[in-house]
Amino acid sequence: QVQLVESGGGLAQPGGSLRLSCAASGFTFSWKAMSWARQAPGKGLEWVAGIASDGSDTSYADSVKGRFTISRDNAKNTLYLQMNSLKPEDTALYYCAKSTQKVVYGSSLLEYDYWGQGTQVTVSS
Secondary structure (H helix, E strand, O other): OOEEEEEOOEEEOOOOOEEEEEEEEOOOHHHOOEEEEEEOOOOOEEEEEEEOOOOOOEEEOOOOOOOEEEEEEOOOOEEEEEEOOOOHHHOEEEEEEEEOOOOOOOOOOOOEEEEOOOEEEEEOO
16 A cells, blocks of 8 residues: 655754655655645645656745755655755644656645655744
């Protein structure tokens, strides 16, 4: 069965960095686009970044553009999110998600059929 397991979350200071990982199994990872989404306390789920199945194309929410970088290693079935210049408003539970498509079609979450359990990121001094 499809499994997505996030790791790498934790506590970071404002301006600091964290790198999230998502280990995927149970499907052909290199055939599907992937994304990261997050949910802050008391808020809805927000799409953060997406990457095409072959890694050739990436897209970002305006709130993280220039600070976060999504990448993937198809040989290792792993998705990454490098987060730099972290802000307190980045505090959230971060999820990786498997798309039903090979490319990312904007910020809609409707094209994702499997989600991980999430990893907590807290940005605070």
